[in-house]
Amino acid sequence: MNTTVALSGDGFEHHDPVDVEGFAVATTLRPRSAKTLAAGLDRISAHGLAAVVRGAGRHSAVGVPVARADVLLSTELLCGIESFEPAEGICQVRAGTSLGALRAELAGSNWELPLAAEDAATVGGVLASGWLGARAHGYGPPRDCVLGLDVVLSGGERTRCGGRVVKNVTGYDLAKLYVGSFGTLGVIEKAWLRLRPVPPQTEVRSFIGDRSEVFARMLPLSRHVSVRACGVVASREVTRGIVEFAGDDATVAAGLALLPRGSNVAALDALDARASRVRIRQPALPSEHRAVTEALVACGGDVIAFPGLRFVYADFADASGFAAAESASALGSGRWRCEEAPLAEKRGRNVLGVSDSEVKLFRALKARFDPAATLAPGRLGEVLS
Amino acid sequence: MSELKAGLEEIVGRERCLTRAANLFVYECDGLTLHRGTPAAVVFPESTAEVQAVVRACRAHNAPFVPRGAGTGLSGGALASEGTVVIECSRMNRIREVDVANRIAIVEPGLVNADLSSAVAKHGLLYAPDPSSQLACTIGGNIAENAGGPHTLKYGTTTNHVLALEWVLPDGDVVELGNRAGVSGGLDLVGAAVGSEGTLGIVTAATLRLEAIPERVETLLAIFPDVVRACSAVADIIESGLVPATLEIVDRRTIEAVEASVYAAGLPTDAGAVLIAELDGVATAIDAEIERVRAFAERHEGRVEVARDAEERQRFWRARKGAFGAMGRLAPDLYVHDAVVPRSTLPEVLERVCAIGDEYGLTLSNVFHAGDGNLHPNISFDRRDPDELRRVLAAGEAILSFCVEKGGVITGEHGIGSEKRDFMGLVFSDADLEAMRRLRLAFDPDERCNPGKLLPTPRFCAEANPHARGYDKVNFE
Numbered sequence: 001m002n003t004t005v006a007l008s009g010d011g012f013e014h015h016d017p018v019d020v021e022g023f024a025v026a027t028t029l030r031p032r033s034a035k036t037l038a039a040g041l042d043r044i045s046a047h048g049l050a051a052v053v054r055g056a057g058r059h060s061a062v063g064v065p066v067a068r069a070d071v072l073l074s075t076e077l078l079c080g081i082e083s084f085e086p087a088e089g090i091c092q093v094r095a096g097t098s099l100g101a102l103r104a105e106l107a108g109s110n111w112e113l114p115l116a117a118e119d120a121a122t123v124g125g126v127l128a129s130g131w132l133g134a135r136a137h138g139y140g141p142p143r144d145c146v147l148g149l150d151v152v153l154s155g156g157e158r159t160r161c162g163g164r165v166v167k168n169v170t171g172y173d174l175a176k177l178y179v180g181s182f183g184t185l186g187v188i189e190k191a192w193l194r195l196r197p198v199p200p201q202t203e204v205r206s207f208i209g210d211r212s213e214v215f216a217r218m219l220p221l222s223r224h225v226s227v228r229a230c231g232v233v234a235s236r237e238v239t240r241g242i243v244e245f246a247g248d249d250a251t252v253a254a255g256l257a258l259l260p261r262g263s264n265v266a267a268l269d270a271l272d273a274r275a276s277r278v279r280i281r282q283p284a285l286p287s288e289h290r291a292v293t294e295a296l297v298a299c300g301g302d303v304i305a306f307p308g309l310r311f312v313y314a315d316f317a318d319a320s321g322f323a324a325a326e327s328a329s330a331l332g333s334g335r336w337r338c339e340e341a342p343l344a345e346k347r348g349r350n351v352l353g354v355s356d357s358e359v360k361l362f363r364a365l366k367a368r369f370d371p372a373a374t375l376a377p378g379r380l381g382e383v384l385s
Numbered sequence: 386m387s388e389l390k391a392g393l394e395e396i397v398g399r400e401r402c403l404t405r406a407a408n409l410f411v412y413e414c415d416g417l418t419l420h421r422g423t424p425a426a427v428v429f430p431e432s433t434a435e436v437q438a439v440v441r442a443c444r445a446h447n448a449p450f451v452p453r454g455a456g457t458g459l460s461g462g463a464l465a466s467e468g469t470v471v472i473e474c475s476r477m478n479r480i481r482e483v484d485v486a487n488r489i490a491i492v493e494p495g496l497v498n499a500d501l502s503s504a505v506a507k508h509g510l511l512y513a514p515d516p517s518s519q520l521a522c523t524i525g526g527n528i529a530e531n532a533g534g535p536h537t538l539k540y541g542t543t544t545n546h547v548l549a550l551e552w553v554l555p556d557g558d559v560v561e562l563g564n565r566a567g568v569s570g571g572l573d574l575v576g577a578a579v580g581s582e583g584t585l586g587i588v589t590a591a592t593l594r595l596e597a598i599p600e601r602v603e604t605l606l607a608i609f610p611d612v613v614r615a616c617s618a619v620a621d622i623i624e625s626g627l628v629p630a631t632l633e634i635v636d637r638r639t640i641e642a643v644e645a646s647v648y649a650a651g652l653p654t655d656a657g658a659v660l661i662a663e664l665d666g667v668a669t670a671i672d673a674e675i676e677r678v679r680a681f682a683e684r685h686e687g688r689v690e691v692a693r694d695a696e697e698r699q700r701f702w703r704a705r706k707g708a709f710g711a712m713g714r715l716a717p718d719l720y721v722h723d724a725v726v727p728r729s730t731l732p733e734v735l736e737r738v739c740a741i742g743d744e745y746g747l748t749l750s751n752v753f754h755a756g757d758g759n760l761h762p763n764i765s766f767d768r769r770d771p772d773e774l775r776r777v778l779a780a781g782e783a784i785l786s787f788c789v790e791k792g793g794v795i796t797g798e799h800g801i802g803s804e805k806r807d808f809m810g811l812v813f814s815d816a817d818l819e820a821m822r823r824l825r826l827a828f829d830p831d832e833r834c835n836p837g838k839l840l841p842t843p844r845f846c847a848e849a850n851p852h853a854r855g856y857d858k859v860n861f862e
Contacts, residue, residue, distance in 0.1 A: 088624075159816045165793055167533060173531070173544065173579070223597065250667060254668075283568040285487040285489070310567055334566055369827075
């Protein structure tokens, strides 16, 4: 098909081919409005083509490689803060808005954005990927801050779910389905977000020690009400615990009292994502973290364990990380998921770590929400045999 | 049907399968007594295998089925219609496992909510979602409705506490949604299932996250000249960023009813409204928070008392938790609404809600989760009076419409069920409802699992008629 002819109109751009997960894509849909997004998706779907949604591309490596890509759907121009309501502690934001822009808007108020990704990431991208950063410990996962979403479905249908109030059981909670769906069921265009009060005080401390000692100290620490982020960074050479305390003076002081020998180190970013060739995420209950970490480190992994978040990240230099992950899974609670890996090494693997029965449900949902397989077909593993 | 009934008896035994009219009468409704329907049978499974077998039997006979817990729901979610099999899960009430080190519990759906907190208290733990009916309602029902309660403000609702589900799909397959760690790849099927009102399948076990019992808890009672000023104090507290564990308001009419009942808490009956605020956390931090709440209350002519001991704390709560029981003294029936509005609109909305009650000549009182903006306008009435019933329903619609107009929604914790199904058009468009329908059909393409709930029928959907309300289903005596 000549996509240049088929996909003409507002928002479509044709260019030299760029690589999108191994496919040469020469068309980008870059809408400025929900209306253009809807019309563009309708056109893509009508021509039996497939689109891959991308924000800033910071967390786009998760999931199964797509089975097809004809169009890149960029949310770059779907940006802007529609409203910020300090009296309610909520805001409404367009999906292509960067977290940095939103944080700048909130600066000076007594509210902060409870999404733990870096400034360059987009709101839509963080929600679509369900990215869990270190501060998800205190904030909760991204799903917890979403009050409502405007979503455009693959056929161009403009829909809304949830609302702008903090408690809501009006109908199915579709927002939970869209968050973490990698843009496979619909394209998030706008989000109502619940903000968090800015804590009056924050302090970061770290401590180094024997691995068993660090984990033994970290578990009770992770449960203290003052802790907003905490993790154990472990490699063959060193094991370090890092804790961020946040709250009023008395609460932070109570937390610091639990870590008298911690050093004053503003090293919280050590708990954030690092460039990695192969990264896996292993679910693990707090009591399992030490054993899982030991297993992964023994296989050459650099580990960040988050007891409060109930998972462990491990970075590897090559595909040996997958074998390491398989052995660690037996020590954790659930199967590992691949967060980052070269495309060729992801193909043919169960990189989402889901069961056959879950894939069956994914297929059923995909068939209902995206019957023409327009949005990132294959990302959910629904085409794997 | 007789073949199905025989099959059900074979699965659960005759003693656990009700089919006689005299026995089925008890299951004609749930907490919403206005809507009634007679099921074909009620079965009481005691295991996941039995639930699965019952669902498969229903499927084989093309019979609809509806899961039911304690039947305390207030939206008709457990209402059964002719030919429907009720799968009553209250006998599946075991705590399968408590993992203290990891603060999780695996429980069966029939476990009473309060019993879980009681069971784990000795480990210094509690289960945070605490609906007012927690002494009777079950975990399965809580999951179906995404139940909340007074402590939702700080601790969240049921969906924030469910890590994994053992789930029987409408086709009879048993699946595990999520995992013990609550961190799974792919789609958030647990999140989609919680709050699905028994329409996507049946929970047969749930892995729940437990919280630590706070180091210190203080309960405050603030007495205001009127409910509007109490709401204004709440709005100020929220805007300041302070997050109490709970902020509950009880209005004068409710106070009067409570003080005249066995739940009497010694509240001043000339108070316009009382605000119950609870603060918890690090012991050394609470005193400063108490003073902040006091300042906000006094700004709006509130007078604050701090509970001196556990007994006084219970007395303060009695006013709130005994409110619905106390309403029974006012009239034989009570219609409890459940709208949610932005907190900053509470003063205006409460004024309008009270005015609506007056305009329709009704006895309307308010008990609500002010911190979430979750209202419970309660209308006391006698359903045997057709004119009063008509006014009650009309007033309810007016209340919901106004709340939606102010940016709110029609239910914060009771669910849609059969009661508010035809009001969904107030909040959502046809396209929005069609998207919800896609979720439902993905799980239940035959629409056999709790049919007729949550989503309006296509006819009402097309009309988007806020005046359509299914009055034909009201059973007038």
